[in-house]
Amino acid sequence: MSETQTEERHRDSTGAGDSDSTPALEMEGVRKVYEVADEEVVALDHADLTLASDEIVALVGPSGSGKTTLCSIAGGILSPTEGKVVVGGKDISGYSAKQLTRFRRESVGFVFQTVNLIPFLTARENLLVVDEISSRDRKRANQRADQLLEELGLADRARNLPSQLSGGQKQRVAIGRSLMNEPALVLFDEPTSALDTKLGDQMVELIRDEMKSRGTAAIIVTHDERITGYADRTVHITDGRLEA
Amino acid sequence: MSLALKELRRRPGRFGVATVILTLIAILLMFLGGLLDGLTAGNTGAIRAQQADLIVYSATSQDSLVRSRIEPQQEKRVAAVEGVSEVGELGSVQLGGRIEGKGPRDLVPVVLFGYEAASQGLPEPPTEPGEAWADDTLQAEGVKQGDVIRVGPTRSPVKVTGFVSDTRYAGQSTLWASLETWRRVQNENRPDARVAPGVSQALVVQAPGANAAELATRIDEATGGGTSSLTESEAINALPGVAAQQSVFNQIIGLTVLIAIIVVALFFALITVERIGLYGVLKALGAGSGTLFAGVLLQAVIVTVIACAVGAVAALALDAVIPVGSIPFVASGARLLGSTVFLLVAALVGCAFSLRRVLKVDPAQAIGGGQ
Numbered sequence: 001m002s003e004t005q006t007e008e009r010h011r012d013s014t015g016a017g018d019s020d021s022t023p024a025l026e027m028e029g030v031r032k033v034y035e036v037a038d039e040e041v042v043a044l045d046h047a048d049l050t051l052a053s054d055e056i057v058a059l060v061g062p063s064g065s066g067k068t069t070l071c072s073i074a075g076g077i078l079s080p081t082e083g084k085v086v087v088g089g090k091d092i093s094g095y096s097a098k099q100l101t102r103f104r105r106e107s108v109g110f111v112f113q114t115v116n117l118i119p120f121l122t123a124r125e126n127l128l129v130v131d132e133i134s135s136r137d138r139k140r141a142n143q144r145a146d147q148l149l150e151e152l153g154l155a156d157r158a159r160n161l162p163s164q165l166s167g168g169q170k171q172r173v174a175i176g177r178s179l180m181n182e183p184a185l186v187l188f189d190e191p192t193s194a195l196d197t198k199l200g201d202q203m204v205e206l207i208r209d210e211m212k213s214r215g216t217a218a219i220i221v222t223h224d225e226r227i228t229g230y231a232d233r234t235v236h237i238t239d240g241r242l243e244a
Numbered sequence: 245m246s247l248a249l250k251e252l253r254r255r256p257g258r259f260g261v262a263t264v265i266l267t268l269i270a271i272l273l274m275f276l277g278g279l280l281d282g283l284t285a286g287n288t289g290a291i292r293a294q295q296a297d298l299i300v301y302s303a304t305s306q307d308s309l310v311r312s313r314i315e316p317q318q319e320k321r322v323a324a325v326e327g328v329s330e331v332g333e334l335g336s337v338q339l340g341g342r343i344e345g346k347g348p349r350d351l352v353p354v355v356l357f358g359y360e361a362a363s364q365g366l367p368e369p370p371t372e373p374g375e376a377w378a379d380d381t382l383q384a385e386g387v388k389q390g391d392v393i394r395v396g397p398t399r400s401p402v403k404v405t406g407f408v409s410d411t412r413y414a415g416q417s418t419l420w421a422s423l424e425t426w427r428r429v430q431n432e433n434r435p436d437a438r439v440a441p442g443v444s445q446a447l448v449v450q451a452p453g454a455n456a457a458e459l460a461t462r463i464d465e466a467t468g469g470g471t472s473s474l475t476e477s478e479a480i481n482a483l484p485g486v487a488a489q490q491s492v493f494n495q496i497i498g499l500t501v502l503i504a505i506i507v508v509a510l511f512f513a514l515i516t517v518e519r520i521g522l523y524g525v526l527k528a529l530g531a532g533s534g535t536l537f538a539g540v541l542l543q544a545v546i547v548t549v550i551a552c553a554v555g556a557v558a559a560l561a562l563d564a565v566i567p568v569g570s571i572p573f574v575a576s577g578a579r580l581l582g583s584t585v586f587l588l589v590a591a592l593v594g595c596a597f598s599l600r601r602v603l604k605v606d607p608a609q610a611i612g613g614g615q
Contacts, residue, residue, distance in 0.1 A: 069610055072608050075528075075611075077608050077611065101530055104528065104529065104607075105530025106530070110529065110610075112525070112528075116521065118526075121250065125250070133247075134530065185612075189611055
């Protein structure tokens, strides 16, 4: 990394210093209950979780344990049945679907397990998707996209379609996309499950570097115990309940 | 929205089938419309060429030229009505015409008109007896200026002094001669329906600035109920077959538009189903249903516009290529534009069937793909 780039990153993280004291996430007594064929299924049971503004948390648990539900609620994709959810200082507990949509656009980033890049857009255009949806400051978005591509080592791949990118490269584009709107919180769903050991290690290092340099908080859902070494904290979840 | 445009540009194949089908439908719509317009023109040309404010038939004629007889006294009374500025006599006879160079049994049906009032559509009647203007569709039968057409069983000669356009009547080509020529030909060939001098079948009335409908009533009163006066559009509708033709064609056109709605609905429903995963991701990233649906509408509109452009080009090409008088087909700007509007509305309606599906896409399915 050149010196100017490290300096730039420093400026980024100090710029986020205003929200340093605001926790990225505060979940209190969150419950999510589904009605399935006259039965109540409790996906999440009285979850309490607080993340500092630049904390990386690994969320570990078996399939069906409620990891996805927790991430969906933290990310504003689902509303909780009970409880309070505050993200980056915004209380989204009672948000309507429309408000949640806007909230996701402006304050949260996602990196999906199945990457989910848009197949007919280039890497650069994939990064710019959120800005296109919201038609905010196009010029600033373009600059940010170029900067992110550079940092993620994708500058020479900017005009490639996803079909022309390797698995690791696609994952990096997804990470870039999640950071475009300068979110308070990024949610990673099994980022290393499709990668071999070496690539997986590189990926987690990259995630940590990007999050830390920007002072952005992250929840990384994973089976992979390697990741726990890179996270500030590990939280275990079983049957909808969190154990510290 | 530009997302929708990019998809169209980069994945044109995915929209190929719908575009082809919509193009075929557009061509069908425009051809049907052009055919209807051509048939209507072929029926109504003679009346429209009069550019009259009113056409006056006799009351017992059931508004039919052939059955109508106007006596000179009736004509005087009509001319005396306030507001009437010009009255022209009109007469017609339908006969088979023998054209030079064609076999003795190869008759061309023509309608010989006698008239006196010129208009923008018709120059002054030929002064020489036995001469007539010919509708230019007769050129398709090989008629040239100066040719003599022999009409009717007595083979009355009519010399063509020149050509006029868009003056057909009842789907047949027409000849336009002086009233004397008409009366002579009528009396020679239809001895059971002779017309005395001064008698005509209809009156062409010019009344600039007058309220046509109200004037019609006053004229009929002035003749003591002996006439039936019609505005130009009423006269056109009264022509045999015109209303029925329009009704049949419009039903077929309506059905075609319905088919277009179904095609668009099915196609875009399919596309939406294919893209549910993509929509889930976009919604998770913060795209609203409105934005996504606007993209769908935009794609449907663009596909339809392309289909209509091709259809219009095909219709105009056909119009240019077919020889005058062979197929009744007219590609008018109004018709092409109208067809395009119909198809655009059909496309929008068709897309509406996918709206619910777009609304129901759940962003949560984008997460936890492995679970």
